Amino acid sequence: MKTYLICSGGLDSVTLAYRLAHKQSLKGIISFDYGQRHKKELVFAQKCASKLGVDYYPIDISAIGKNLSGSSLTDNIAVPDGYYSEDNMKSTVVPNRNAVFLSIAFAIAAAKHGDSVAIAVHGGDHFIYADCRADFIDTFNKMEQLSLEGQCKLLTPYLDQDKSEIVKDGVKYNVPFGDTWSCYKGGKHHCGRCGTCVERREAFAIAGVEDPTIYDDNSFWIEAVNRNKGKKLG
């Protein structure tokens, strides 16, 4: 396979990069600058491409970002603290983001004669992000089969797994977890309070894997998880 991976520099997509590289199918890593405040993540995507010795394609679509609005990831709206299932997390939705990322990645993969595009959407994403759900992924793939007449298919190996299983997979492929960035706030260290920090910290705990990440707030995640246990199990 000749796979082009969408990689944010986060734990999930960097782990997927190592998994694909292990299978010798990773050809290139594609990252997007869409005006996100945690642009810092892109440094980690580039580092990943460099460590794995594959081409890196940083794509600047900040011109589009300027025409979008309403998300706390791109606008001057505070990034909410808490667990992903909480209502306030909806402000982290960037509408149609994966459709935009994926369609550009398919265009690049097609131009480079690749046969697949991979993205690290996972089970835990589905709750609030419509464009991470299985029916979206399946229909997007069908659309691309028509657009590119079968040249390229979509790979989502983590679609039905949760983040703790990705951590376990990362251990298998020797992922340097310290070289991944999740925090939406993009500060010096991971904040430990935003949705993705809480989810990251919890995933390491569930997986029973040591978390090398430095968090500004080391205990908030337990409160957040406990507060939302009912919702999570319900």
Add this chain to the structure above:
Amino acid sequence: MKTYLICSGGLDSVTLAYRLAHKQSLKGIISFDYGQRHKKELVFAQKCASKLGVDYYPIDISAIGKNLSGSSLTDNIAVPDGYYSEDNMKSTVVPNRNAVFLSIAFAIAAAKHGDSVAIAVHGGDHFIYADCRADFIDTFNKMEQLSLEGQCKLLTPYLDQDKSEIVKDGVKYNVPFGDTWSCYKGGKHHCGRCGTCVERREAFAIAGVEDPTIYDDNSFWIEAVNRNKGKKLG
């Protein structure tokens, strides 16, 4: 309806702009700079937005264009002369272009609280462009219903019509045809020899509408059409 239209400045999309404006549903016009050599078309898209008094969103995705290759519309490859059904026209395909344009347009429309995105794909496009066919359009729309949870739908009123019917529609809505640009070569005047010039000239002839366009070569289109009559009807 609150519709955002993808408009290249060409005959089809400018006509669709006037049609939507007549129905008072046009909210904005979105154009793309993807590194095409006939960037000149964008001047006509902007003029259209200005005449109709709607917002204009010129989106620079030339950073993506640099990573694509192999199309005569973006690369240093000669634009072929002739009729669209001829084999050499395949070099004008930019892989996945409509998927990229549409997904960005849906992102912008969603951010602006629009309820629809329109694109002027038409019957004559289907021959060589997979991403103009009905099955692609239908599946793309289904994908967006999932991605945006039903907020925005895709409108393609010209999908089953040929370009001569669009010319007739343009007459109905008083489209200033002289303020539209088709030619892939992007010279001072329309060349009259490339696929889109030949198709444009033929459409006016079939519609029986006077063509105000200045072509460098005024007679080539008849040769091209005659040479390909068998293929066209076959």
